[in-house]
Amino acid sequence: MAASFKFNPLPIPEEYAPLRQEVRSFLREASQSWSGWKIGHSWTGYDKEFSREVGRRGWIGMTWPKVYGGGERTSLERFVVVEEMLAAGAPMGAHWIADRQSGPLLLRLGTEDQRRRFLPQIISGEHCYCIGLSEPDSGSDLASIRSRAEKVSGGWRLNGRKIWTTNGHLSDFMIGLFRSDSSVTVKHQGLSQYLIDMRSSGIEVRPIADLTGEAHFNEVLFEDVFIPDDMLVGTEGNGWQQATSELTFERSQPDRFMSCFPLLPNAIDALNDEQSDANDRFARRQIGQAVADMVIMREMSLSILGQLDEGQTPSQEAALVKELGNTYEQRAPAMVREIFDTDAVMQPGYRLSELQTYLTQTVPSFSLRGGTREILRGIIAKGLGLK
């Protein structure tokens, strides 16, 4: 009986233990000033100074060629660094997108000129990138986007609106997907990716507050924004394939199941508090289950990394991991509430309470971002051979 997915194990070599300890020490120091509210933001949290520090230690662009300033280290070494960061809820937001996808995009499909110009400042943590994909009328149906790029002399003229652009108001560059050829009949064709300087004339960034009252999302409006020819990324008209080709990596890594991790050690500490009567059989079962589930997801995530390194495209496996991960993450604040009967009042300065208050409100977005649960389940079903 052949399953439509496989997860061969990928062990982490012992020789990466010193790197892990190094990152851990760094984070132990750096995290002392972090509030539970900040930690709750995890990898979405923007902290430019932190990103510079991370860059200084060579932990951005770790796997990239040295000629651009990268570390030429293995993807497993990067995995070790990233999972340590996630365990601490480190604010990687200012370099996250650039490190995970924008830089790799330029390495795969960018010009040599683009690589030399833009990679070093990603690696140093100096430049922040955002993603221009969703539009007010195009969410899950991404290929229906209407923002357009018109060819003009020396470059392109962009018009349209991007929405849900995380940290757009703080970003230096955007990788945006625009319709460069409206004559095509298939909506997935005629799209192109552009590297956009966010300071370009004609760009207006409007913050959008989320349900917590903070504004990380933005609407980005383009009115006759000129960008030069050398800012087209990859091949004109190939934008769809380019944008979707990184999805297997983006959907399968530990950020998809560790966004709420800091709740666990903080909950454990609260259970050990003498004054707590919550440390009962139920609590033990819940904590045991939460940790066991995570161990297995970590194995799956590592397996996918190994398959990617071998040149495979385990997209079914990635969809499965994101599906499991999102459900797992959303369970975490519910579990904490059930163990402690936490109320909807935040106790400022108390890490568990701040984490819980923040994550209770934000976990609904975890099964929406990066591909909604419904889209992923459709992908999984198709991969199973359901007609």
Place this chain on the structure above:
Amino acid sequence: MTDDMNIGAMLAEQIDRLLADAVSRDLFIAVESGKPAAQLWQALEELGITTALVSEEQGGAGLAWGDTEPSLRAAGSRGMPVPLAETMLAAWALARAGLAIPSGPIAVSTALYELDNDGAISGSDAEVSWLESCDHLVAVALRGSEQHLCLLDKNTVTAEPLHTVAREPCCSIVADAVNPLASARLQTPFSELGLRAHLAAIRAVQIGGAMEQLLELCVEYGNTREQFGRPIGKFQAIQHAIAELASHTAAAQVAGQYAFRQIDAGNGDYGATVAKIRVGQAATRGAEIAHQVFGAIGFTDEHILHYFTRRLWQWRSDAGSELWWAERFGGQLIPAGGDALWPSIAR
């Protein structure tokens, strides 16, 4: 692929083919009414699978646990209506203790017994699967800090048959100063869990296989059962349910493989803990989803589905349910403190 992995894969193929031919609704019914699948057992013994974990010097195939996982998963996917896994575990344990391995199926008691100064053992076990189909059983007995592996004649223990959800032969037993047929002190004792962790790991692998069967059945049904003028698999609700089933199936398989690798690595307890917790949830959701997809027919004996879902309900409960293992795990994690959590996961 190493040679052993190749042998492991080939063995799995042979097991799968053998069981695909031999296992049917009629066989399940026979086994569940107390008639052992003797012919199937013989064929399995002839394949050499029962001693796969025993070293070559001692007459086995010398496979690592990890290399036998595909075979046991395949067997699980076919409902494993024989004490194959128990016998493999027993043979491995007996070989470790330097004891001869009797032929035929062997049951495993995961309880810990007391060994007295005359070499007789006493204790009880609430659930010993397949005892009635076996002539022998193995058990771990303690004397002070020593652990002894004992081979018993099944007729020397007092056995009460149990009615289980899987309806396979299963007994509670009491051993009252029973003399083993053979026993030996283990140079390297098992943990305080004795053989329970190993059996739990085995059940995890079985569940991974049974989930695969459920998934295959559901996909096939989705593609062939028509209502409202189309295969029901065209409806999004069905697609999404089966997608969720797939996610639990994947996790269950990874869990079973992880548990067996951890036995090989000397972390058997940890692996069994993590795996059994995960597969228990997978089995629970899996059975719910499969029955929902199959509608009325899957609920009845008109369809083979329930032979698998009842085994999922059984196997998730055997050798400690996910609740038992999670409570124990949480009971270790909490006192260790919040700072110790992440280092215990990522070493």
